[in-house]
Amino acid sequence: METFINRNGLKLEYSVTDGAVPFVFLHGLGGSTLQIEKLYEPIDHVSLILLNQEGHGNSEYDYCDLTFDVLGDDIIDLLDHINVKDAYFAGISMGAAVSLNIAVRHPERVRKVLLIRNAWVDQPIRKEIRDIYRDLAEALKNRNREQFLQSPGYQYVKDISEYTRNSFLKPFDEEYNFRVYEKYTVIPEMIPIQSREDLKKLTMPVEIIACRNDLCHPYEYGLELHELIMGSRFTEVPDKDTDQITHERMINDVIGKMLK
DSSP states (O other), X not given: OEEEEOTTSOEEEEEEOOOSEEEEEXXXXXXXXXXXXXXXXXXXXXXXXXXXXXXXXXXXXXXXXXXXXXXXXXXXXXXXXXXXXXXEEEEETHHHHHHHHHHHXXXXXXXXXXXXXXXXXXXXXXXXXXXXXXXXXXXXHTTOHHHHHTSHHHHHHTTTOHHHHHHHHGGGGOHHHHHTTTHHHHGGGOOSOSOHHHHXXXXXXXXXXXXXXXXXXXXXXXXXXXXXXXXXXXXXOOOXXXXXXXXXXXXXXXXXXXXX
């Protein structure tokens, strides 16, 4: 991967593939560009633009003043760095919230946007989920997987579904999460947009994908965004526990139609 320096002096990792159509696809909280590479089915004419957002992969971070505006500005800085005026956007979970932030604050840089499995609308992540992330962060800080397994947070999620359980255990398999455990307490408290009224002003095409039975990404959030964003299109996909293959195929179908 290549690196660039953002406006705050942090070194961030990114990659860009060859293609005429620029497409920014942003990973979720605790993920990395690998999350996107595993999901996305390459399209010949598309230039896939990936960023390890602050505190993910080997990208540097500053949690003292981190906001969704800062994460959004990182993407704008990257587009400026690679001389891309505007692009198609997609994001999963946290990446969807960053994409939405950019659409609201920098609509001239966004051709179309796809919001996948939203964890935010205009408030922090729900308190019961923030509590789980706090238990996760404390265990990562201590490099103690067993501490998390005994925590109230893990007791809450362990019987919900295999995907939910594994998504909270996966951070223990990635070394960088021990160094940047703070993200699991800081980012869930953040708010991607200031007002729902801002969503009603969006004029670019917006696609929304949601699924049921997804603890951190309520189906209702997708419906709320669909109702607030005039002209948006909504697609329900099966959850990963029910049918991961169809889940991923349907997401790629929406991406393919968006990038025609």
